[in-house]
Amino acid sequence: MKATALSKHWRTVAVAALAVFLLVAPALLPTYPLSVLTEILIFTLFAMSLNLLLGYAGLPSLGHSAFFGTGGYAVGLLAKYYGVPMAAALLIAIIAGIIVALVTGPFVLRTHGAYFLILTLSLTQVLFGVVWLWRDVTGGDDGLPGIPTPKIPFLVGRISDTANFYYLALLIVGLATAAIAWIVRSPFGLALVGIRENERYLEGLGYPTWRLKYVAYAIAGGFGALAGGLFAYFKGFVGPGQISWLLAGEGMIMVILGGAGTFWGPAVGALLVLLLRYEVSAFTQRWVMILGIVFILNVLLLPQGIVRLPQRIREIRARLRRETTLVPPIREASASTERSVERVVERS
Amino acid sequence: MATPALQLEHVSKVIGGLTILEDISLTVQPGERRAVIGPNGAGKTTLLNVIAGFLPATRGRVLVFGRDVTRLPAHRRVDVGLLKTNQQPAVFQELTTRQNVLLALLRGRHPLLGLGGLVERDREIQRQAERVLEEWGLLDVADVEVKHLPHGYQRRVELAARFALRPKLLLLDEPAAGLAVDEIPAFIERLKQLPRDMTIVLVEHSMRVVFSFADRITVLHHGAVLADGTPEEIQANEEVQAAYLAGAMRGRDAGAA
Numbered sequence: 001m002k003a004t005a006l007s008k009h010w011r012t013v014a015v016a017a018l019a020v021f022l023l024v025a026p027a028l029l030p031t032y033p034l035s036v037l038t039e040i041l042i043f044t045l046f047a048m049s050l051n052l053l054l055g056y057a058g059l060p061s062l063g064h065s066a067f068f069g070t071g072g073y074a075v076g077l078l079a080k081y082y083g084v085p086m087a088a089a090l091l092i093a094i095i096a097g098i099i100v101a102l103v104t105g106p107f108v109l110r111t112h113g114a115y116f117l118i119l120t121l122s123l124t125q126v127l128f129g130v131v132w133l134w135r136d137v138t139g140g141d142d143g144l145p146g147i148p149t150p151k152i153p154f155l156v157g158r159i160s161d162t163a164n165f166y167y168l169a170l171l172i173v174g175l176a177t178a179a180i181a182w183i184v185r186s187p188f189g190l191a192l193v194g195i196r197e198n199e200r201y202l203e204g205l206g207y208p209t210w211r212l213k214y215v216a217y218a219i220a221g222g223f224g225a226l227a228g229g230l231f232a233y234f235k236g237f238v239g240p241g242q243i244s245w246l247l248a249g250e251g252m253i254m255v256i257l258g259g260a261g262t263f264w265g266p267a268v269g270a271l272l273v274l275l276l277r278y279e280v281s282a283f284t285q286r287w288v289m290i291l292g293i294v295f296i297l298n299v300l301l302l303p304q305g306i307v308r309l310p311q312r313i314r315e316i317r318a319r320l321r322r323e324t325t326l327v328p329p330i331r332e333a334s335a336s337t338e339r340s341v342e343r344v345v346e347r348s
Numbered sequence: 349m350a351t352p353a354l355q356l357e358h359v360s361k362v363i364g365g366l367t368i369l370e371d372i373s374l375t376v377q378p379g380e381r382r383a384v385i386g387p388n389g390a391g392k393t394t395l396l397n398v399i400a401g402f403l404p405a406t407r408g409r410v411l412v413f414g415r416d417v418t419r420l421p422a423h424r425r426v427d428v429g430l431l432k433t434n435q436q437p438a439v440f441q442e443l444t445t446r447q448n449v450l451l452a453l454l455r456g457r458h459p460l461l462g463l464g465g466l467v468e469r470d471r472e473i474q475r476q477a478e479r480v481l482e483e484w485g486l487l488d489v490a491d492v493e494v495k496h497l498p499h500g501y502q503r504r505v506e507l508a509a510r511f512a513l514r515p516k517l518l519l520l521d522e523p524a525a526g527l528a529v530d531e532i533p534a535f536i537e538r539l540k541q542l543p544r545d546m547t548i549v550l551v552e553h554s555m556r557v558v559f560s561f562a563d564r565i566t567v568l569h570h571g572a573v574l575a576d577g578t579p580e581e582i583q584a585n586e587e588v589q590a591a592y593l594a595g596a597m598r599g600r601d602a603g604a605a
Contacts, residue, residue, distance in 0.1 A: 187454040187462030187470075190443075194451055197440035200402065204438055205509065206426030206455045215461055 022170055026163035035234075038166045040274050041173045042230045047254040047266030048180050049223030054252065055260035056184060057216050058196025060113065062248050063120030064224050066104075066127045067097040069243025071225030073131065076144040076238035086150035090172070090229045097225020100127075101218040109213050112199075124245045131240050143239025147232055169230055176223055183219065184263060192216055193261070253291070257298050259305020268306050351414040353378045353517050353547035354399065359408035361391070361398055361571075368394045370572045372408070376517075376564075379544045383558040384551045386568035387592050392551040393435070395568065396519045399549070400432040401425045412517055426455075429516030435525055437506040441495040445486050445505050448494060449477045452509035476512070484508040499526045518542075520550045524557045536560055559583075567592065 022041075026034055046068055053059040071093035078084035078092060108119040131138045138144065151164045159167075183189050191212055194202035203209045232238040241247070254273050259265025273291065280287035298305075302312055354376040361369040368391045376382045384392050397403040399410055401422035410418045412428045432438075439448055453473050458465035468474070481487045484504050489497055494505055503523065510518065523539075524532055532554060539561055542548065552558050558565065558579075565582045567574040569592065575585050582588055 182466065183463065185466050185468065187458050187465055187467055188460070189462075190447065190451055190454065190467055191462055193443060193447075194440055197442055198438070201434070201438040201440065202451070203421075203423045204400065204402070204426075204432055204434075205452050206423050206513065208421075208423050208461075212461055215463075 026159060026166055031160065031162045034162050034166055036274065036278050038162075038169050038234060039231075040271050041166075041169050042227050042234060043251075043254065043270040043274060044267040045173045045176050045230070046224060046227035047251050047258070047270045048177065048263075049220045049227065050248075050251045051255045051260060051266045052180065052183070052192070052216055052220040052223075054255050055262065055265070056189060056192040056196060057213060059109075059213065059217070060117045060252070061108075061120040061220075062117045062245060062252060063108075063122075063124035064220070064251050065243050065245060065248035066120075066124040067100060067221040067224030068228035068231070068247060068251075069124075069127060069131065069238075069240075070096050070100050070221075071228030071230075072232040072238040072242045073138060073144070074225070075229040075232040076147050077137070079147050079233070080144055086168075086233065090226060093225045093229035094222045097221040097223075097228075098218045100225075101221030102214075105214050105217045109210065109217060121245055121248070124243065124248055128240055128243050128245070131243055139239075141240055143237055143241075145237045147236045147238065149236055150233055165234065169234065172226070172230060176226060180223065181263060188212065188215075196261070253295055257295060257306060259307040262305060262307050265305045265307045272306070350378055352376060352411070353380065353413060354549065355409075355411040355414075356399070357409040357411070359395075359398060359410065360406050361394055361403060362406045363394075363403075368571050369398065370570075372568075372571075372573055374566055374573065374576065376547060376549060378413075378547055380547055381561055381563045382547075382549045383562035383565045384549065384568060385553075385555075385558055385565060385592070386574070390568040391571040392568055393521055394571075396432060396521050396549070396551055400430060400519055402432075426513065429514070430519070431510045431513060431515035431517075432519035433503075433506050433510060433521055433523060435522045437499070437502040439494045439502050439505050439509070442493060444491050444493055445497070445501075446477055446481065446490045448505050448509050449480050449486075449512055450474075452512040453477055453480070455513065480508050480512045484511075500528075500531055503527070515546060517547045517549070520548060520552070522552055523550070524552060524554045532556060 025037055029037065046064070049067075050061060050064045053061045053064070071090075074093040074096040075089045078089040079086075084092070104123050108116060108123060111119055132140055134140070149161065149165055150168060151161065152168055155164050155167065184192075191202065191207055194205075194207065195209055195212060199209050228242060231242065250273065254269030255266045256269070257265075257272055258267065258269030272294070276291050276294065277287050280290050284290075302309060304312070352375045354374075356372050356374050359369060359372045360367065372395065374382075384395060386392055394403060398405050399412075401417065401420060401424070405418055408418075409416055412425065412430050415428055417425050417428060417430070440451065443451070450467060450473065453476055454462060454467065454470075457470075457473065478487075481490050484507070486501070486504060486508060489501060494502055497505070503526070507523075524535055527535055536557055539548075539550075539557070550558070550562065562579060564577065565579055566576045567582060567585075567588050574591060575582060575588050577585070
């Protein structure tokens with residue numbers, strides 16, 4: 001009991017420290033690292049939204065960039081051609097992402113596992129093709145450059161534009177992260193884990209599993225599109241690269257590296273992948289190779305992700321101590337039951 | 349007479365051209381304990397799955413407390429009080445015992461598919477879960493992931509979650525399978541203590557469980573009903589003896605000795 005209370009406490013302190021750091025970061029960091037941090041924030045949201053599907057509901061989507069790109073192009077078109085203000089453009093981007101999810105959901109959600117992966121991948125490729133070929137609207141492979149960067153008005157002139165957009169991104173990603181935290185702690189979130197574990201068992205408990213997956217897919221689509229919209233503002237540009245399946249794969253790597261099905265895992269994964277990209281690419285072009293090696297090591301040594309490192313260490317130590325693994329069969333409330341229970345509790 | 353708890357009317361199930369169940373009709377009265385027995389491959393599990401809605405019936409009707417549920421999906425049949433257990437305990441391995449029970453209790457409780465609440469903030473449901481865990485002797489393992497628990501415990505977690513939903517008609521698919529021989533008497537006791545306002549349909553290979561628990565027995569053979577009657581009638585039925593019971597009864601006597 002004491003240990004759990006302590007770890008809870010520790011967690012609160014860590015989250016508070018992180019919040020403080022994020023708030024004062026513009027004062028500490030020069031422009032370039034600050035823009036990297038902005039990108040990390042945006043990809044944290046992207047990875048967290050994918051984690052709802054991949055980690056919680058157990059739906060391995062390799063098409064999450066479809067939503068990212070949808071949000072990006074929604075913002076690009078609205079901001080560039082119609083001068084729509086940021087809040088409205090991002091809202092429309094979210095709605096566009098949800099609509100894409102609602103339309104494609106009935107097709108992709110018929111399947112599980114590898115088939116789901118392939119169908120979501122194909123979906124992304126279809127959208128990629130549309131964006132690539134519909135030159136008049138999307139600019140084809142030139143994309144849409146020159147998207148004006150939004151700013152928080154009352155901070156203009158007081159801080160740099162980089163810091164200004166950083167705070168904007170921090171605000172939006174913070175709100176979205178809070179919403180995702182609510183979702184995974186709600187009965188809905190618990191039911192998603194039930195679907196991951198065994199959809200049929202959950203149905204047997206009276207849950208409408210298909211509807212749960214459909215809604216989760218739409219929610220993930222909405223948040224994915226929000227991340228894409230923010231990214232389009234951040235880069236001032238949206239192009240087919242932002243809808244490509246490579247980006248979906250990168251998101252998947254972020255989630256799995258950090259820890260699928262954990263709340264903070266995707267954030268850690270996004271941090272690690274982007275740091276690797278920017279730090280390693282400073283002295284070699286082959287950062288993807290390094291990422292690959294890191295990923296392989298991660299899957300071999302920490303298959304459940306970096307944030308489960310403490311748990312993993314405990315497991316390995318328990319194994320080294322060679323504790324009894326066999327638990328004798330239980331009997332109705334007797335002394336032996338209690339013994340075996342104790343042993344079970346110890347083992348876990 | 350009261351509305352039957354369960355009525356099957358000429359139910360057939362064909363899978364890939366193979367007839368698994370053929371023209372099955374049976375009626376289970378409220379409060380009855382019905383056992384379904386038969387050799388391996390007789391279609392017992394398929395029958396339960398058709399009743400629970402995991403497999404659609406090819407022909408025929410399924411009525412639960414007078415309501416035609418033939419076209420309802422499995423999760424909607426829970427609304428009429430129908431729940432089923434599995435041969436392999438239907439528990440969520442990566443979740444803790446408590447979370448398994450909570451998942452059952454939280455069904456349909458919060459608006460927007462459960463998005464309108466937080467699991468930990470729902471004090472009342474937390475208390476209910478605590479009560480269920482205590483009742484089933486699971487408090488000690490409440491926060492252990494179910495995958496770490498031995499089979500007998502997993503079975504208990506499964507039953508605890510089902511009973512948290514207060515079933516009116518409970519389908520048990522080989523609940524004694526996987527239990528050690530010396531665990532079975534206590535298990536039979538537990539089954540016998542279940543309240544009589546609950547109707548139970550049981551598929552079981554252990555004749556000890558069947559004959560000490562069931563009010564009536566239905567014998568399935570090659571997907572059809574071979575016999576239907578009280579335990580005494582079934583024991584006396586020569587056809588049943590020939591088809592199935594001879595071997596199994598010897599096993600029972602040996603087990604009882």
